[in-house]
Amino acid sequence: MRSLRTARKTNRGRTRLAGKDLFDVEGTPDVPGIPNPKQMQNLMQNLLADRFQLKFHNEKRELAVYAITVAAGGPKLTKSTAAPSDPGGFGIQGPNAQGVTVIGRNLTIAGFATWFQASVTDRPVVDQTG
Secondary structure (H helix, E strand, O other): OOEEEEEEOOOOOOOOOOOOOOEEEEEEOOOOOOOOHHHHHHHHHHHHHHHHOOOOOOOOOOOOOEEEOOOOOOOOOOOOOOOOOOOOEEEEEEEEOOEEEEEEEOOOHHHHHHHHHHHOOOOOEEEOOO
């Protein structure tokens, strides 16, 4: 990591939130380009350890998860026709008579699992499609 900076935000004209200060956090990764999720996690852990003396540890334990697997009849996905550099995204159609439909465009299964875990579920989502 080349540089890290935290700066206190001012709250002029806003109600103070029960003594909670707001901060901007800026970090520059030590690798070129956009950091991948693992690099971003390391960046944030290093920042929190440096600025707030937080300590991290990893442990393995059994959890209830949602697993994405390939169905017995094979996958029922359509290969994206978009260029790999085109942005991926999600949309939701409905509700209607058929229910709600989630649409993903130009995404990997790992990307879908990450979105699904962050946006929909209350537990980890694991990609077991191989």
